[in-house]
Amino acid sequence: MNGKPVIKMVILLVIIVAIGWTIYSAVTKDKQPLLATGKPAPDFIAKDLTGKEYRLSELKGKGIILNFWGTWCKPCREEMPALQEMSGKLKDQGVLVLAVNNGESEVAVNAFTKQYGLTFPILLDKRLDIAKAYQVDQLPTTYFIKHDGTLALRVIGPLNVNTILDNAKKIAP
Amino acid sequence: MENVKCECGHVNSVGTMLCESCGVPLSEESANQLDMRYEGASRRSQLKKRSFIDDIWSFFSSVKNAIIMIVLALIASAIGTIFPQETMIAESPAVYYEKAYGIFGKIYYVLGLHHTYSSWWFITLLLMIGVSLVICSLDRIVPLYRALKNQKVKKNRKFLQLQRIRAQLSLAGKDENDAINELEKKLAAKGYKVRREGNAILGEKGRFSRWGPYINHIGLIIFIIGVLMSNIPGFYLDKYVWVRDGQTIEVPGTKYYVKNEKFIMEFYQDDEYPEKLDLNGEVVKSYTTKAVLYENKNYGITGAEPKLVEVKKQDVLVNHPLKYKELGLYQSGQQPNQLGALNLGLVEKSTGKELGHLKLDLYNPPASIKINDQVTVKVLQYYPNFAIDDKGQPITKSNEPINPVFFLDVVSPATPKGETAVVLLGQMLNPGNDNPLYQFNFEKPDLINITGLTVRVDERLPVIYFGSIIVILGLVMGFYWQHRRIWLDVQEGQLFMAAYTNKNWFGLKQETARILQEAGFSIESGQLEKEG
Numbered sequence: 240m241n242g243k244p245v246i247k248m249v250i251l252l253v254i255i256v257a258i259g260w261t262i263y264s265a266v267t268k269d270k271q272p273l274l275a276t277g278k279p280a281p282d283f284i285a286k287d288l289t290g291k292e293y294r295l296s297e298l299k300g301k302g303i304i305l306n307f308w309g310t311w312c313k314p315c316r317e318e319m320p321a322l323q324e325m326s327g328k329l330k331d332q333g334v335l336v337l338a339v340n341n342g343e344s345e346v347a348v349n350a351f352t353k354q355y356g357l358t359f360p361i362l363l364d365k366r367l368d369i370a371k372a373y374q375v376d377q378l379p380t381t382y383f384i385k386h387d388g389t390l391a392l393r394v395i396g397p398l399n400v401n402t403i404l405d406n407a408k409k410i411a412p
Numbered sequence: 413m414e415n416v417k418c419e420c421g422h423v424n425s426v427g428t429m430l431c432e433s434c435g436v437p438l439s440e441e442s443a444n445q446l447d448m449r450y451e452g453a454s455r456r457s458q459l460k461k462r463s464f465i466d467d468i469w470s471f472f473s474s475v476k477n478a479i480i481m482i483v484l485a486l487i488a489s490a491i492g493t494i495f496p497q498e499t500m501i502a503e504s505p506a507v508y509y510e511k512a513y514g515i516f517g518k519i520y521y522v523l524g525l526h527h528t529y530s531s532w533w534f535i536t537l538l539l540m541i542g543v544s545l546v547i548c549s550l551d552r553i554v555p556l557y558r559a560l561k562n563q564k565v566k567k568n569r570k571f572l573q574l575q576r577i578r579a580q581l582s583l584a585g586k587d588e589n590d591a592i593n594e595l596e597k598k599l600a601a602k603g604y605k606v607r608r609e610g611n612a613i614l615g616e617k618g619r620f621s622r623w624g625p626y627i628n629h630i631g632l633i634i635f636i637i638g639v640l641m642s643n644i645p646g647f648y649l650d651k652y653v654w655v656r657d658g659q660t661i662e663v664p665g666t667k668y669y670v671k672n673e674k675f676i677m678e679f680y681q682d683d684e685y686p687e688k689l690d691l692n693g694e695v696v697k698s699y700t701t702k703a704v705l706y707e708n709k710n711y712g713i714t715g716a717e718p719k720l721v722e723v724k725k726q727d728v729l730v731n732h733p734l735k736y737k738e739l740g741l742y743q744s745g746q747q748p749n750q751l752g753a754l755n756l757g758l759v760e761k762s763t764g765k766e767l768g769h770l771k772l773d774l775y776n777p778p779a780s781i782k783i784n785d786q787v788t789v790k791v792l793q794y795y796p797n798f799a800i801d802d803k804g805q806p807i808t809k810s811n812e813p814i815n816p817v818f819f820l821d822v823v824s825p826a827t828p829k830g831e832t833a834v835v836l837l838g839q840m841l842n843p844g845n846d847n848p849l850y851q852f853n854f855e856k857p858d859l860i861n862i863t864g865l866t867v868r869v870d871e872r873l874p875v876i877y878f879g880s881i882i883v884i885l886g887l888v889m890g891f892y893w894q895h896r897r898i899w900l901d902v903q904e905g906q907l908f909m910a911a912y913t914n915k916n917w918f919g920l921k922q923e924t925a926r927i928l929q930e931a932g933f934s935i936e937s938g939q940l941e942k943e944g
Contacts, residue, residue, distance in 0.1 A: 248465050254546060258539045262532060264643040284716065311797070311808045343811055346777045350793040350819075366662065366718075377504045395504070 274374055276392060280305075280384045281372040285339065285362040288349055293337065293362060296388070302334035302410030303384040304403065307370055309341040310351045312378040314397035319355045325403045326359035333386065333412045341378060342367045386412035420568065427454030433564055435571030446574045448912060451559035455551055473551035478544040485537050492528030495520050542636050549629045560619060566612035567899055567910070575910035577921055577940045581933050583905050591907065594931045595900055602927060604898065613900040622914060624890025631882030638875030649869035652744065656752070656775070657860045660706070660720070663867055666739060667711035669720055673702040675861035677748055699743050701728040701863045705736055728865070738869050745864025751813055752860035756835065757853040758783055758822065769855070774813035786825055792832070793819035822850045896920055898927070907933065917941070
């Protein structure tokens with residue numbers, strides 16, 4: 240194809256745009272844009288073990304530590320004491336600890352809660368809707384949500400007292 | 413732009429090998445035989461200053477570069493198979509590769525090879541191959557088309573004498589015009605399209621087969637576009653869902669729910685075999701899921717109760733999927749006769765009297781069961797997949813009821829604080845209590861079937877099929893027919909003949925010799941080809 244650089248340029252431009260779009264969409268395909276830091280955390284409704292209903296949007300103004308866990312997951316069991324300890328301390332600073340159970344029976348969750356002496360709200364997610372909305376594929380996963388309702392950060396793996404404290408500072412009102 | 417003026421007077425652009433008008437070779441290199449590729453047209457512009465655009469264009473129009481890219485893609489694809497990709501493993505990749513494969517696993521993970529096929533560089537490589545497909549084709553077809561369309565009937569003698577098939581024959585007294593007319597007729601009789609200019613003839617047939625390779629490349633590009641369409645949301649889905657008998661569950665990745673009313677496995681009976689076989693109903697005849705598909709009108713509202721509307725009901729068998737709009741549910745797997753619920757009888761040991769029964773649903777156990785006015789059984793703890801951890805504590809390994817264990821309390825007037833029993837499969841224990849008042853008897857458990865359905869959405873298929881058909885079309889065009897041209901020129905009592913084809917030279921020689929013979933010239937096909 241000789242001469243006429245304009246035609247060549249147009250063809251190349253079209254191809255480059257098409258490629259750019261394809262690469263972008265292929266690489267970002269599995270990640271929904273919803274869960275970027277700074278974006279609003281997906282709203283949800285869930286009941287705790289006592290039957291009390293919690294709605295995330297109604298908790299604005301407080302920092303939320305949203306922990307996803309299951310009784311079968313060893314690191315989840317190991318981090319529970321830390322969460323229990325911090326839940327009391329952080330309440331005064333306007334930070335709430337909520338633990339979302341990953342689809343287990345009430346019996347199992349109830350027994351576990353009693354066994355570990357947990358006093359913070361344990362939310363049930365039987366259909367795994369909330370876990371899906373938060374793209375949770377490994378347990379434990381914890382989202383730190385700022386008091387204005389936006390996502391501050393996500394931690395995959397067990398927490399300890401220090402990490403909870405440090406991150407709570409970022410989300411406290 | 414520098415041009416080269418041919419001796420015939422025609423002006424050719426730089427890089428042209430053969431004059432576009434008369435065919436005479438413009439460079440010194442083609443001494444013995446002409447390079448007829450693309451009719452000698454110039455394919456790459458050779459300006460004094462090559463712009464950046466030209467450099468990019470040349471890179472992608474090179475077949476060598478295309479082959480290098482393809483080989484790189486092959487090597488990368490092979491490397492992706494060394495260890496399982498991250499979509500195939502259950503654990504977290506950060507932990508798994510080093511744990512399972514040691515130092516090599518760690519290197520693999522650090523280099524990002526655990527998601528080879530979705531990594532940006534792999535996709536870029538594939539796309540560059542796609543670009544190369546387009547540019548290679550464009551770069552060649554445009555000059556080729558122009559050259560073939562504008563080719564002249566009368567070619568320079570040097571062009572004719574340097575062709576691979578050529579001959580110079582004496583007319584031997586034949587009348588020039590008669591000879592030419594005769595040749596025209598014989599060419600036409602063999603299906604050639606004949607053009608004449610003065611004493612020169614060009615017979616051509618099968619030009620369309622030259623476009624074959626370009627057609628099949630277009631087909632490949634359409635095919636690749638079809639495959640890439642899986643990136644468009646909603647166009648492609650490949651998931652799996654297990655559904656228990658009676659369960660309604662979300663179809664992953666969609667706004668639908670599916671209910672398994674019943675899963676049935678049918679076996680061949682003895683009288684269904686053509687010969688007598690002693691298989692006793694062990695060979696499966698069919699797997700059927702009686703399925704109901706629902707649409708969730710509350711889709712998109714997290715945590716909201718699903719509002720289900722039935723949209724289709726069908727028996728799903730292997731190769732007979734449930735299809736609704738773009739969704740297909742395929743019968744894929746089965747776990748028949750799994751534990752669904754434990755059935756226990758509660759017995760007062762001292763009297764041997766059976767107080768009642770209780771059912772423990774392994775997927776949704778009740779918190780407490782009232783046996784009668786005085787006796788209640790409380791479910792203290794439930795481990796679906798019981799194990800003891802390294803600290804000697806009871807835990808569950810997963811959420812599947814593979815090895816269910818219950819901690820039960822019998823609350824009665826005789827045991828107001830509850831008597832604890834541990835119920836395993838077929839066994840019960842009373843820890844710390846040598847004389848329990850109550851005993852649980854095991855009755856036949858409820859067995860359920862779990863069916864496995866493959867969830868598929870594939871809107872890309874029409875495009876992929878279309879692309880494939882175009883590829884076949886191009887291949888047939890290119891391989892089944894050949895482009896043949898025969899030039900004839902009568903000058904000073906001599907017949908100058910030359911012939912060219914893109915494939916099947918042997919056939920062309922045969923045909924050319926036959927035409928010349930039928931027109932009254934004596935020549936054998938073996939004499940036509942240039943030696944050496």
